[in-house]
Amino acid sequence: MKALVWHGTADIRCDSVPDPRIEDPRDAIIKVTSCAICGSDLHLYDHFMPGMESGDIMGHETMGEVVDVGAGAKSALKVGDRVVIPFTIICGECDQCRRGNFSVCERSNRNKALGDKAFGHTTAGLFGYTHLTGGYAGGQAEYLRVPFADATHIKVPKGIPDEKLLFLSDIFPTGWQAAVQCDIQPDDTVAIWGCGPVGQMAIRSAVLLGAKRVIAIDRLPERLSMARAGGAETLNFAEDNIVERLNDMTDGKGPEKCIDAVGLEAHATGSIDSMYDRAKQAMMMETDRPHVLREMIYVCRPAGVLSVPGVYGGLVDKVPFGAMMNKGLTLRTGQTHVNRWTDDLLKRIEEGQIDPSFVITHKVGLDQGPEMYKTFRDKQDGCIKVFISP
């Protein structure tokens, strides 16, 4: 089959690779009908996350049709079922899964020892996302093997186009969880850094959940225009002093809730501290650029909440923890517990409360996938979200 394969820094190719097959009774094989490139894939493309190996298949936003089911998954799935595959692989039975903390499933990372070493305790296995989280083949491919398939899927009805459903795999629940864990109150101002796909979904979620005001921050005009379309006011971090402006807009008190939808690749020329981070990164003394984290901690209203869906990989430096502690801020983070939200979100799509396909700006075949990595990473051609039909 064809698949998008990682070969090294900024080197992704569409290669022919062996078809996946059932390896464990709980596996299923999916014929992929559509998949997408995520901002998290860019961290791999740019090689900021450790644990990639040449030959790894990329991709963790995937949906399709079941074409083969292992004996152990037959109770839950049958050939022909239409499914969206969450990016987190879940056993459905461990302590964490039973609490709904799916992204930290204790059993799905087959490289548990690596995960334990990197993070103290392992997290869930993820599709197409480094050997620290299992080194599982990803879904930017014609076929995908789904481990623990009896739990790792979201059944979706026929009749709704892929474009509306695909993002249940990741960015929609990710934006949703980012907003939910802010525990938004009717008089809250929610500030959201980053108007990439995750930021866009977080904006829509905060609006649905009834925030009084949503203020979105980025520097790219096309992304800001999409943010405004979704009901946000916008700030441009290349032009505005974000801390000053956010304070002005909130009577000097700061936003109650802050969401970091940027993560470890915060723009490097945006500010002095980001340049400092970039230099330290280059010398391998720091892995992540926590500019947004610093800004959020500083500007957030005391007793407020910081929600961090943006991905960090390792060490950060110069985080104003004094402000964090003395202001009594609450910090909530994590890879998304996708399946915790998807039943509800599917219902909202069906009811017409939201149509996540608004974020798609480019549709291509798998062979054009490599080019789109560059286009998406460099923000060319108005690109916000790439939808791939293998």
Add this chain to the structure above:
Amino acid sequence: MHATTLPRTALRGRSRSAHDALAKGLGWFSIGLGTLELVAARSLADGLGLHGRDGLVRAYGVREVVTGIAILASHDPEPWIWARVMGDALDLATLAVGAGRAEGSERTNVAVALAAVAGVTALDILCAQGLDAEKGGPKTAVADYRDRSGFPKGVAAARGVARDFAVPRDMRVPDAMRGDVFARRRRPVPAGA
């Protein structure tokens, strides 16, 4: 007024542009030249009228190798290509010094070296500028997505539709941090009571 969006630049089927590929080439060139400067410092210095300056040539070799490795390893080689441009300037200045001291056949050597470095400098500048121009920014893409609300019934109808959503207990703001909880508990006793 509508500017056009920044065009795609990746080579067909690749996740790299021609400038990315050129950068990789310059990275390898850096390593090659640096290695040469390290192993043949003495003869290079002598041949270019820089007698006794093999230490300097070796230092330049280290510079080339380090930059080369950085270019090959980095996801964004642009700053390192600019570093090469500065290195080129240093090389040109040093060669100019050599030109002043060169005698006989050394003069031809220096002239050839100057021409070669000037050529590479041009390539470096072309590459760095090309890489820079490929990145979107506030002034490039003005694709307008103002019609993409994502709310089939409009933004106004969407506001607060999910307000009844029960935030799971583990994600709620702790009671102790809700100002209103405290206010309710300490409501002043009505006068006369």
